[in-house]
Amino acid sequence: MDDAGHAGGGGDDRATARAADPIAADLIAAIHEHRVLPGMKLSEDEVGDIYGAGRTVVRQALRALAHEGLVTIERNRGAFVAKPSVREAREVFEARALLEPTMARVAAGRCGHTDLARLERHIADEHAALAAGAQGRALMLSGHFHVEIACISGQVTIEAFIRQLVARSALVIALYWRRQTAMCEKHAHHALVDAMRCQDGAAAEELMKGHLVDLLSLLDLREGPVGPVSLRDALAAPPASPAR
Amino acid sequence: MDDAGHAGGGGDDRATARAADPIAADLIAAIHEHRVLPGMKLSEDEVGDIYGAGRTVVRQALRALAHEGLVTIERNRGAFVAKPSVREAREVFEARALLEPTMARVAAGRCGHTDLARLERHIADEHAALAAGAQGRALMLSGHFHVEIACISGQVTIEAFIRQLVARSALVIALYWRRQTAMCEKHAHHALVDAMRCQDGAAAEELMKGHLVDLLSLLDLREGPVGPVSLRDALAAPPASPAR
């Protein structure tokens, strides 16, 4: 098999599945960027029209996303962007709190200068997006930062879990976020990179733990109203278009 | 909209998906029971014939299993039962070692007499299956024991992860197991139940950790030969057939 195949993680199965399913990837990105909101209907025909694809492939993508808990499929009713319950929201962050600190500790002992540079570039991108007002993109990058750390740790299996949890976190944030000030994260991420630069695994672990607690504390865990707006407005040009 | 619609946690999605996809469930069971072995080809036509279903639904099931890392789909080549690499095997157990001890601790503080009774019945069934020579079934029950503990802990999200990891563990065991003496597990599971009966979370956590370490130590992490035998022999009667 392809044991030591691609450096940086053997999540090949998952990664190739991502690459081979562009519309699933785009839908996930849209969820990350809050271009689609919880509760929004994802009609097969509509999505197929938007991406210029047949229903079959759309169906596959929707089903894959449903498997990750990002959309819910109701029989003969259609697919909807998942609307995590309060309990589910808590669980997602509890799972992250259980996985990510350890990943940060492991990653701190394994990351090289290349990884550090990539992380710093990541933070810079996030900062730039935030400055440009692209809060959605900033949020996506913020999530990807956590995935990157898991990737550095080399545990592709857990990385896949974290990837899923981060995506679901985007939905949770869309539902239960108090304010859209994501400033706090920037500091936390920077501190994390510093700890990793010093190969201080214990510090990285603690920082990550605290970071996740902070995130959870910023959620308002009461029923939050949702705005299931249209769809074409959110998922703009798929095949070739200059938008953005 | 249906705000408080899906109360009770998101485990429903997964559970209903299991129930609504009987052939995926049966394939998973077959993997658990070592009726299908790593590397075995799962032709869509063949599986469809066996279960008397069209290729479409078989495709869905195969894709779902691929998403869980239980089968690998190679473009224009077909689906095969996954053959976890040594590294992947290690990762699966490392992930379990990271998740399950905590789950055991949480479960110890939450389990009631009903849960305890179910766990004990589980162990009894496993023991009976082992005595009856149904090693495959015993292995499946042994895995389900871990899932049950995660279920008791109430964390349905992590439970789903553990369910996946346990299934993949079945593949790992099929590839890298030294001897089929699963006796040791019986003791470990019993001790775990005892600790949970005393609500001793710390003990349960330690026992689970040690149990997983033991399991990992029983693996022979060098390349193991596989026997990709036929298929119809392994997946016996789905609709109506006398086998077994």
Next chain:
DNA sequence: TCACAAAAGATCGTATACAATCGCTGCCGC
């Protein structure tokens, strides 16, 4: 005898068509 190439075979990927089911609107009866 080996290597290479071409054709055949098989399998999956995708699109299309049909059928079943559900939600909704309009109407009727109470």
Next chain:
DNA sequence: GCGGCAGCGATTGTATACGATCTTTTGTGA
């Protein structure tokens, strides 16, 4: 005025047919 019911429209679930790609085999030539 309100509740129940039937018909209709819409959407998904499933099966089938076609096309693309890869693997394998076989034949030929050096």
